[in-house]
Amino acid sequence: MRRTRGVRLRMLAATMAIVALGLTACGGGDAATTAGTAEVDPAGVQWATERTNAALQRPTTIPLTAPIGAPVPAGKRIAYIDCGAASCTSYIPVIRDAVSSFGWTLESVSTDGTPGSVKNAWASILRQNFDGIMYSATERSVIDNELREAASRGIPVAALNVIDPPTDGITFVAGDAAAAQSFGEAAAAYTIAESGGTARAVSFNIPGYPIIGPITKAFTESTAQHCPGCEVEVVDIPVASLGKDAADRITSYLRSHPDVEFVFLTAGALAPGLPAALRSVGITGKRLLTPSSDPVVMDMITKGELEATVSFDSFGYFYAMTDALARSFAGVPQLGPVEIQNWVIRKDTVVSTTERFPFVADMREQYARLWATT
Structure with missing residues (x-):
C-alpha cells in the first residue's frame, strides 16, 4: 500500500468480491482502487468543467497545416x-x-x-x-x-x-500513447465535472491491448490528481472475453458494487450487449462512457444506453x-x-448512427487545400 496526496491505492482480486456474493460464474480480473478522501476540491472541479466544456465543442480545423509542396504520384x-x-x-x-x-x-x-x-x-x-x-x-x-x-x-x-x-x-x-492518454484525461474530466467532484467510478481495462494501458492510467491518475473526493477502481477484462462474456463480467462487478455510478469502458468493444445485461438483472442509473467513434456506439448513445463517448x-x-x-x-x-482534437459526443451531437463521420465538417475541403500542389 502507498499513499499519495491523501489518495489510497490498493490491489485486490475482483473475483473475491464476486465469490462473496455468489457470482463466481461471471466474475474475473484484478482490480486496483483509488479511494478518495470525500473532500471536494473546487479547483479540480473547475479544471474538469472547463476541459469538458471545451471538449463538448465540435472541432473545426484539421491538425495539419504544412502543405506537401510536391507532386504526389497516383496509382499507388x-x-x-x-x-x-x-x-x-x-x-x-x-x-x-x-x-x-x-x-x-x-x-x-x-x-x-x-x-x-x-x-x-x-x-x-x-x-x-x-x-x-x-x-x-x-x-x-x-x-x-x-x-x-x-x-x-x-x-x-x-x-x-x-x-x-x-x-x-x-x-x-x-x-499513439499520448493520444490514448488524452482519452483517459478527457473521461476523467467529464466524470469529475458531472459528479461535482464526488464520483464513484470504475474503469474496465483490457490488458491484452497495449494501447489501452495509457487510457486507463491517465483516467485514474487524472482523477486522483484533481478529485480527492472521487473513488476509482480498475477491473481487467481479458481480450478473450470480448464478444463473449465481457458484458456478464461487467454486470457482475456492478451488481456487487451498487454505489458505482460512472462506468468507463476503455474500448468501444466492451459496450455491445452491456445495457441489455444490466437490464436483465435490474441495474439502472449507471452512466456509461467509452472512447469510440464506432457507429454501434453512436446508436447506443442516441438510444440512451450510453451517456457519451470521449471520441477519437x-x-x-x-x-x-x-x-x-x-x-x-x-x-x-x-x-x-x-x-x-477529441470530441465528447452526447445524444444531441451524434451526427450518424450508420457510418463513421469526420469530426471537422469540411475536413475534405481543408485537406484538399493542404494537398494542392499548385
Whole structure:
C-alpha cells in the first residue's frame, strides 16, 4: 500500500468480491482502487468543467497545416491489415475515402487478431509488393521482421493505435500513447465535472491491448490528481472475453458494487450487449462512457444506453496517415506527431448512427487545400 496526496491505492482480486456474493460464474480480473478522501476540491472541479466544456465543442480545423509542396504520384496500391475486431473492420470505408483523394486503391486484409493470423496477412501483402501499408492495434513484437522487410523495400508504413515509435519500418503513428492518454484525461474530466467532484467510478481495462494501458492510467491518475473526493477502481477484462462474456463480467462487478455510478469502458468493444445485461438483472442509473467513434456506439448513445463517448476522429487519424504516405511517396519529410482534437459526443451531437463521420465538417475541403500542389 502507498499513499499519495491523501489518495489510497490498493490491489485486490475482483473475483473475491464476486465469490462473496455468489457470482463466481461471471466474475474475473484484478482490480486496483483509488479511494478518495470525500473532500471536494473546487479547483479540480473547475479544471474538469472547463476541459469538458471545451471538449463538448465540435472541432473545426484539421491538425495539419504544412502543405506537401510536391507532386504526389497516383496509382499507388495501399494495403490495410485490420486487428481482428469489428471496430478495426469498420475503418475500411474511412481509409478508402482518404486514399482515393490521391487516386490510390485500397485492399483490406482481415485477421482474427492472433499473432499467427496477423503474420500471415503481412506475408501475403509483402508477397504482393504493395506500395504502402496501414495497420492497426498490433504490437511491434509480433511483426518486427515484417516491418524491417517493408523498410528494406522502401515501403512506407502507417500505424494506428500502437505505442511503438515511428522507427525501423514504421513511418508514421496515429493514435499513439499520448493520444490514448488524452482519452483517459478527457473521461476523467467529464466524470469529475458531472459528479461535482464526488464520483464513484470504475474503469474496465483490457490488458491484452497495449494501447489501452495509457487510457486507463491517465483516467485514474487524472482523477486522483484533481478529485480527492472521487473513488476509482480498475477491473481487467481479458481480450478473450470480448464478444463473449465481457458484458456478464461487467454486470457482475456492478451488481456487487451498487454505489458505482460512472462506468468507463476503455474500448468501444466492451459496450455491445452491456445495457441489455444490466437490464436483465435490474441495474439502472449507471452512466456509461467509452472512447469510440464506432457507429454501434453512436446508436447506443442516441438510444440512451450510453451517456457519451470521449471520441477519437477516425477520419482525422486515417487522413493524417494518408498524408504521411503521400509525403513519403513525394519524397518530403514527415511532420512528426500529430495531435488530433477529441470530441465528447452526447445524444444531441451524434451526427450518424450508420457510418463513421469526420469530426471537422469540411475536413475534405481543408485537406484538399493542404494537398494542392499548385
